[in-house]
Amino acid sequence: MLTVSSDSGYVEDAFGWASQRALDWVQTTVQTGDGTPGNLPSYWAGYPSRDMFYSRDICHQAAGAHLLGLDAENFAMFRHFARSATPARKWFPIWAFHFDGRIAALDYHNDEHFVREIPAVFDLCYRALEQYDWTGDRRWLDDPDLAAYYETSVGEFVTAHDADGDGIPEAGGTADIFLGTATYNEREAPLLIAGDGLATQYAVLRKLGRDAAADRIQATYQSWWNGEQFARGVTKEGLDFDWGLESHTLAALFGITGSGERNERFLDYCEAKMASNPPLNIESKSYYPELLFKNGRDESAWSWTKQLIDSRDDYPEISFTVVDHLVVGLLGLRPQAGAALTIESHLPQEIGRLTADHVRIGDWDLCITQEARRCTEVTVHSGPGPLTVTVGTATHLIQPGETVRVETKDPS
Template identity: 65%
Template sequence: MPELTVTSDSAYVENAFAWARDQALAWVTTDVAQGNLSSYWAGYPSRPMFYSRDVCHQAGGAHLLGLDAENFAMLRHFAASATAVRKWYPVWAFHFDGAVAALDYRGDDDFVREIPAVFDLTWRALEQYDWTGDRRWLDDPDLAAYYLRSVDDFVALHDHDGDGVPEAPGTGDIFAGSATYNEQDADHPLIVAADGIGLQYAALTALAKHHGPAYGERANKLQQEFLSTWWDAGQGRFARGRTADHGLDFGWGLESSWIAPMTGLTGDGVRNEQFLDFVEQQLELSPPKNIEAFSYLPEVFFRHGRDESAWRWIRHLIDSRDDYPEVSFTVVHHLVAGLLGLRPDAAAAALSIDSHLPADIGRLTADHVRVGDWDLRIAQEGRHTTEVTLHSGPGPLTVTVGSAGHHTIEPGGTVRVTTQTKDPS
């Protein structure tokens, strides 16, 4: 398979991509030792392991780098680890040979677990089906069972008040279970967190595509309940979570604040924009202490058209040159899928493109982007022109560029589309 490349009128972007690509590929552990799973490092560089949360977030960049076998092996391994005795939580971390990482696991009822990870795994695995069109993501018995158990059995077991949302013990002890990905807030523990609800919403929405509208209806009900009860008009923000006394906490919650808009839970419109203003303000006043937390921010702002803000945080990740694996993997994803605005549906032979180029970048080209078995070159000039070349593939591919309609490209063909979208000023 030809290697993914990025060219641009910005030497900064080209150098950043080369660094991120090489750094990410250096973390691949598939053939490093006999007995390793197809795998890559996903967690602290000091820990030879792959973590559930990290793999979920690194999978998009990993696909672009040709690491589909690794994504499948690791995400499937987590899915298979979620058993009844573990109360349907997946194990938090594994060594590269597939052995449970004892550092985070003391027993079947005493291991690190965070509610958002349960749903994140379903959402991100089904995203890989969108990228690859590989039926194993739907048909593999361990994955197929996990998807439904994550939103059915897991929720039923941990939803103690019957509102359709699982609760954590609220002790702040991650070995007993946390409601949120925000591990910096153990002194103010939550029983329900907005990032958990957001990822539950994302999992249900993804499942609706493959298991029928009932899952979409559940996602809509979850969102409407959140929008109607978790908003405070006086403060102009959504709550980050619910505390043990069942009161809503409207403070700054890092992941428990920004993952909700990243998944679309907060909807669109005035309230969502007010909340994003709050998130942006707090990121400047009280940023996270760990570099990997920043790796989510471009997704948050790209989703809601705040492209200059997304670019600000991509630059922050790039300039860090941090060796935490999540940084390099997500920089690859942000520079290609994020900036170009790629939304694949390989099974339907379709790709949507919507430029998010900031003012700093006049031209960006990604060559050998893989969508299913199609090999593409995607070039953008500002936000006004997109050119797509289909190097090869099993047949025609339908490409939608912004609001310019659908274009069918045959293998060996090129389409050039000019849109009415203005370049950023």
């Protein structure tokens, strides 16, 4: 079982709360001897008042769930969503299910009137493929339902919703979630195309190795720059440059904003708006540490992480993502196909040491310690052979039972 220790009692206490609370949300049961049906392997992913799991939520909870050993639950839920994307629903997946697999009627009236948001289509693909990076489990690639979903999402789904033939699906511009929206931001303007929808589509295309198509999507997004910021999306009147919450922050998270000076200026804009116009729903804030850690803004990322920790909010996404931020975010973990790992410390000034023990990468069981920005130590407890681990510019093949300690130059 994953454990975290640190020179910071605050970090240890936060991990203890988040890991236990996340595990409390597991809903997996089996059919009883009297024939009472059980639940799918699943965990709660949505409002605590709703006994359901939602597509957007499991996408963001999946990494933390993997760290806590919930691979069976991740696989069952993602596959359940994949199976629900049918021609009758124009390749949109269902928005929410009950734990026994029934469609949640609260968000579904019929195949033409149900909650659907374009980013979820691609987010499910991206996060499922990300689980292959964590686990190395070929089912994430080869399972017929998931494999078909990846193909239809970047194929038939786009064609069915692309009125102008530019390879980008559009929403109807009504801002009615039961008719389909362009963005995860349900309080957004009636956008036809949104930054988060475009960014998740871009990320999936990159993940699938379809770089030419990804380049075209990114070029479209880059044309939304006005010299100060990117637009949050497109309305019937043209580009909309108001603050977009997810349609701005998820664009930067999924990398469609690129790198260099323009990206840094846009991140400055996002950080200022995140502080001055925070979202009303705390689950939207749960993306902020991931966004900022990925872009090397570690002190800001840690500040937002502490807000989530201190809230002790009972929305399930918070506990799962706090686990993720404390391990993946702070240690800077990037797995590749369950067979390699890149590590880069993102510890803020107030944390001198952080150890995560029993981190699972594919079939390997690891202990990883960061000492500020000075040193990274990796122990491979067990595994099928040497694991490829990259720290900084150095790559090591670490055998089971071996510990490698890498001294790094503190960039601060």
